[in-house]
Amino acid sequence: MDTQAILDKQRQYLWPNHILYYTDPLPLAHGDGVYVWDTNGKQYLDFFGGILTTSVGHNNPHVVERVREQVGKLIHSSTLYPNENHVALAEKLAEITPGRLQMSFFTNSGSEANETAIVAAQTYTDAREIVALRHAYSGRTSLTMSVTAHSTWKLGKSFSPDIKHAINPYCYRCPLKLSYPSCGVACAQDIEDVIRTTTSGRIAAFMAEPIQGVGGFITPPPEYFELAVEIARHYGGVFICDEVQTGFGRTGEHWFGISHWNVEPDIMTMAKGIANGMPMGNTIAVPEVAEAMAGKGLTLSTFGGNPTSTAASLGTIEALEEEGGPARFAVLGDRLRAGMDRLWEKYPLIGDVRGKGLMQGIEMVTDRQSKEPAPKAVAQLFEETRERGLLIGKGGLYSNVIRIAPPMTVNEEQIDQALEILDYALGVVHETIGVP
Numbered sequence: 465m466d467t468q469a470i471l472d473k474q475r476q477y478l479w480p481n482h483i484l485y486y487t488d489p490l491p492l493a494h495g496d497g498v499y500v501w502d503t504n505g506k507q508y509l510d511f512f513g514g515i516l517t518t519s520v521g522h523n524n525p526h527v528v529e530r531v532r533e534q535v536g537k538l539i540h541s542s543t544l545y546p547n548e549n550h551v552a553l554a555e556k557l558a559e560i561t562p563g564r565l566q567m568s569f570f571t572n573s574g575s576e577a578n579e580t581a582i583v584a585a586q587t588y589t590d591a592r593e594i595v596a597l598r599h600a601y602s603g604r605t606s607l608t609m610s611v612t613a614h615s616t617w618k619l620g621k622s623f624s625p626d627i628k629h630a631i632n633p634y635c636y637r638c639p640l641k642l643s644y645p646s647c648g649v650a651c652a653q654d655i656e657d658v659i660r661t662t663t664s665g666r667i668a669a670f671m672a673e674p675i676q677g678v679g680g681f682i683t684p685p686p687e688y689f690e691l692a693v694e695i696a697r698h699y700g701g702v703f704i705c706d707e708v709q710t711g712f713g714r715t716g717e718h719w720f721g722i723s724h725w726n727v728e729p730d731i732m733t734m735a736k737g738i739a740n741g742m743p744m745g746n747t748i749a750v751p752e753v754a755e756a757m758a759g760k761g762l763t764l765s766t767f768g769g770n771p772t773s774t775a776a777s778l779g780t781i782e783a784l785e786e787e788g789g790p791a792r793f794a795v796l797g798d799r800l801r802a803g804m805d806r807l808w809e810k811y812p813l814i815g816d817v818r819g820k821g822l823m824q825g826i827e828m829v830t831d832r833q834s835k836e837p838a839p840k841a842v843a844q845l846f847e848e849t850r851e852r853g854l855l856i857g858k859g860g861l862y863s864n865v866i867r868i869a870p871p872m873t874v875n876e877e878q879i880d881q882a883l884e885i886l887d888y889a890l891g892v893v894h895e896t897i898g899v900p
């Protein structure tokens with residue numbers, strides 16, 4: 465099928481609410497490592513990795529081999545039958561996740577993993593209410609859209625009244641109009657205010673992403689999670705950490721993002737990068753939370769923990785380890801960040817650079833004084849980078865944040881090449897929009 469035929473059929477047969485990047489949407493044909501090719505044969509450096517999902521690059525040989533071997537043996541079994549890959553992956557995740565997280569329930573997506581986490585927290589605590597953060601993104605099911613705090617990502621009409629939202633630690637646009645560090649991280653205190661004023665006073669969980677992904681890579685200050693989790697636990701809640709974007713070494717130094725903040729979750733959810741693109745979600749919990757689910761009602765997941773996706777996940781983790789693991793991704797992340805900081809010095813359209821490791825964002829503004837969001841500049845930057853062979857992501861409530869998150873198998877040369885394209889493209893945007 466040629467490019468036009470794909471685009472025509474997309475319009476004719478797929479729901480129009482599928483969001484497509486670029487003015488002329490970009491059908492992809494194949495990939496190899498950090499590169500993808502479109503249906504016209506043009507090559508791109510993929511610095512968004514299928515939304516932070518191709519952790520070890522497209523068609524990674526470890527993953528391909530594991531999957532190829534498995535599909536020849538047994539593609540599917542359902543959770544009604546134990547299988548070797550299922551238990552081996554659960555054991556591996558217990559090993560690499562922080563603290564006492566030990567028991568897994570595998571599903572097919574981040575949304576499902578988060579739903580599972582909420583049900584587990586409610587069952588374990590025998591409480592209903594969940595405190596989440598504004599600017600969060602949690603998924604596309606009704607319950608996870610209730611947790612999501614972006615009006616643009618909340619479809620439908622039925623949101624759970626049990627989800628309450630506290631202000632988030634968005635230092636660049638502090639909701640309290642304070643500055644770090646003199647603020648004393650006052651935003652964390654809002655969790656207590658929300659619990660005391662909008663809940664029964666006893667919560668099931670505090671739920672948050674270590675770095676808000678869709679929110680625009682909003683990165684909390686170092687003290688935030690210790691303060692937030694202490695408040696949540698004081699009011700009976702467990703801490704659900706959503707590592708769907710931040711997991712598997714993405715933020716450098718640690719396997720999971722939350723370890724930068726020195727707290728141990730009671731429940732952690734993961735998806736996206738867990739299996740390099742094969743569908744999978746997982747909810748891992750400390751033993752007492754998992755055990756509280758026993759005897760409370762029947763549950764299963766038809767596809768959860770299937771032998772093929774778990775094979776892909778085992779291959780992904782092996783490849784990440786072989787690549788040098790989180791320590792190596794921290795070094796690469798530092799190089800990427802240093803380059804982005806240089807771009808900040810050069811272009812006043814960049815209001816903020818933030819993130820950790822290989823998860824770095826650029827918030828674009830019309831000028832640094834007003835901090836007026838600049839979504840048009842982002843839209844133009846998208847077209848300019850595409851033209852020059854670089855794929856990037858975007859996010860933020862105002863669609864004005866560029867999200868950069870290449871496969872973790874990226875090398876120094878590819879990072880430099882991406883920075884060069886960004887530099888050139890920002891120059892063009894600057895010229896078009898005018899220097900404020």
Ligand SMILES: Cc1ncc(COP(=O)(O)O)c(C=O)c1O
Pocket residue numbers: 515572573574575576578601602603604673677678706707708709735736
């Ligand atoms: C932090 C976070 N949680 C959950 C989800 C939902 O995952 P999925 O799209 O696999 O359902 C996403 C998706 O972008 C996410 O970024």
